[in-house]
Amino acid sequence: VGGGPGGLTCAALLAKWGLKTLLLEKNETTGGKAITPTNKDGFSYELGPKLQVPAQGPGFAQAFRELGIESELKPLPLTTAGLAYRGPSGKYKLGALPATTGLEPQPLFDLWDLAPKDTEPALKLMIDMAMMPPEQLNALDEMTTAEWLAGMDNVPWGLYSYMAMHANASLAEPIDLVSASEQVRIMQDIALRGAAGYYVGGFGRVLNDLAKAIKANGGDIRTRTRVDRIRVENGRVTAVVTGDDVFKAPIVVSDAGLQPTVLKLVGEDEFDSGYLNYVKGLVPGWSFTGVKYFLKKKVLEYPMYNIWSDDTWLTLERFRKQRTGKVEDEVMMFATVPSNFDPSMAPAGKQCIVAGTICSPDPSAKEIKTLWDKMDQMWDKLYPGVMDALMYKEVEGPAEVSEFTRDHVLPGQGGECVGLAQIVGQCGKYQPSPKAPILGLYYVGADVGPPGMGTHKASSAGINVARMVLRQYQMQQALV
Ligand SMILES: Cc1cc2nc3c(=O)[nH]c(=O)nc-3n(C[C@H](O)[C@H](O)[C@H](O)COP(=O)(O)OP(=O)(O)OC[C@H]3O[C@@H](n4cnc5c(N)ncnc54)[C@H](O)[C@@H]3O)c2cc1C
Missing domain, CATH: 1.10.405 (Guanine Nucleotide Dissociation Inhibitor; domain 1)
Known part of the structure; x- marks a missing residue:
């Protein structure tokens, strides 16, 4: 359920290992938060500024190797x-x-x-x-x-x-x-492990290769297909339900987010109160709101930018202040320039900057628009050529991220940048388990991945969960 980096990695490996695999994605395309769209003018860009850390040996590299397509990965070092x-x-x-x-x-x-x-x-x-x-x-x-x-x-x-x-x-x-x-x-x-990196054609191209691998290995993908329900009978999953169909399945892997999976797709009735309280108490990570600046000429020289001062990074206290609408004059920014990694990602002589700043994951957060304005002002102040060369821009915040990826099921949740917060009590030995307390149900993606940055965490979770599913499948086969 869901074709983000976690779901795609998991499904591709399961298909390769011979399991009958169906991936259902609610959006027009797979890729989740890591899609790389191309607009009408020929610019290709990420949903928000995105780099691969580690550059050497990320989860995608391991998955591509396992799938026998390692030469297709095409990493580009920073x-x-x-x-x-x-x-x-x-x-x-x-x-x-x-x-x-x-x-x-x-x-x-x-x-x-x-x-x-x-x-x-x-x-x-x-x-x-x-x-x-x-x-x-x-x-x-x-x-x-x-x-x-x-x-x-x-x-x-x-x-x-x-x-x-x-x-x-x-x-x-x-x-x-x-x-x-x-x-x-x-x-x-x-x-x-190589600082940071990117890919020829962006993250979306890597994810498209995973989608191709699913099909090449006999799996099926249906896009524009939202899963409304994961059906559970007598403590085990039996099917997923979409608007038009019921797909019977003894094993369901959900990349829809741990909290939306439990609270919405399966439903509270199927879990005991202890587990439900645990799930409701998990803290969502914060979001990153993005502005894409489409420029009529090349302005920035490097593929990545970090802009900060001692008073622009958010602490918990500064975050609380920002939530009340009191946004400071300046914001911290992280930005990438995809065409400075791969020139084919912008029309000749032009440039797209994908910039972002940290913010609340709450889809109804009111302060987001102010943050976009502050980002414009930061460019003007530090790299004035950017705003001078601006043709148009596109923005997105936690509301768009939630709409595009995980459902809003708890107050303040939905627009997470990575997934569940990588904070004390939810990391390392406290990392939520990919195995739900329902037979045959697994979570995949950044929520349940090993330590690391977003896509690495999500794709590594895809590998781990694929192995868990394979073991369950093999055990079931052995007993039949
Ligand atoms: C602005 C921004 C900047 C980022 N920067 C970086 C970075 O620099 N480096 C990095 O590594 N990571 C970065 N990330 C994080 C990274 O993109 C995510 O951690 C990663 O995409 C999570 O993958 P996932 O598989 O867990 O889920 P997602 O990418 O969220 O994908 C989930 C998929 O499930 C689908 N889905 C959900 N519900 C249903 C349903 N009911 N039925 C069918 N389909 C469903 C969604 O449509 C989506 O396609 C960034 C993210 C953002 C938003």
Whole structure:
């Protein structure tokens, strides 16, 4: 149920392994939050700014290898990132950093105006993060990044501010809620596994290849087919129900989101109150609202940009303030320029910038439009050529993300950027299980994936769940 990165990966592997596989997707195309549309003018772009972390060995690479189509993946490494940071000096400093910065941090130190005495502690902390062994990482499941850093003697401010921006940009969480184990693992991916990357044709092209693999291996895909109900009889799944059909199935894997699957597709009556309370108590991740700027000429030089200052990354307190409509003058931004990775993604001589900033996942959030205006102002202030070359723009916020992907079933939920929040209590050993307490029902996608950034988490979950389903299927076959 649902063809996002998690559902597609899972279905492709199951089809390859010989299971009779049907994927039902409510939208016109599969791809979920990671589609790459092409508009009437020939621009191809992502729903919001999107990069692959880790660049080396993401879930997609493992799945493509397993499917025997590894040469089709066509990854494109990030070479240089454009950064803009306003620190204690009060002025924005613009920088261009090679993607090897994880290994050679001096350009970052220059951007932060790091005092010579702070260089060594910053370097030590960055190396400690990069080299942290798994058992030490697991212990960080229990604390937020802010709590972890507070326990240290000397954390240089530039590095703290970078980590806080990073929690927003990579995990769509605040530094005072995000699980330190999740964040440090992503820092390791960036430092040791190729920084970040993209794909020829974008994420959507990768996902189309997975859809092709489903069909090539005998599976079926029906788009524009919303699943209204997952039918359960005597504690086990028996079918999925759409507007027109009932599809009998002994195993159902849902990529529709854990909370929508339990509360809407299966229904509360099928679960005990303890599990229902657990599901209702899970916290959705925050959202990222995006603006696509379609430019009549090339303006930005690099494929990726991070723009932040010490007062633009959201903490829980700043988030609460933003929710009351008090939006600060400036916002943090993460942006990608798809055609600076793959020139075929924009008409010759033109450029599309996909920019975003962190926000509430609440589809009815009122402050989103103000954030779009603030993003325009940030470009004007820091990279004025962008607004000068603007032909038109497209926007989307949590309402559009929810409409396009997961249903709104709880207050403030629906427009999550990644999935369930990667916060203390929901990560590492507290990660929600992909196996529902109903025989034959599994969840897939970012909600139940191992640590990592969105698409990596979702596609890795697809691989894990496919293995679980295969085992259940083989056991059932052995008993017949
Ligand atoms: C603005 C933005 C920026 C992001 N940036 C990054 C990034 O830089 N790097 C990164 O790795 N990730 C990023 N992500 C996150 C990433 O896109 C998601 O984590 C990932 O797509 C989640 O995959 P999924 O399979 O869990 O579900 P989704 O992508 O949400 O897909 C779920 C699918 O299920 C379908 N569906 C739902 N309900 C039904 C139903 N009842 N019947 C049929 N079909 C149904 C939906 O239509 C959808 O196609 C970003 C996301 C956003 C929104």
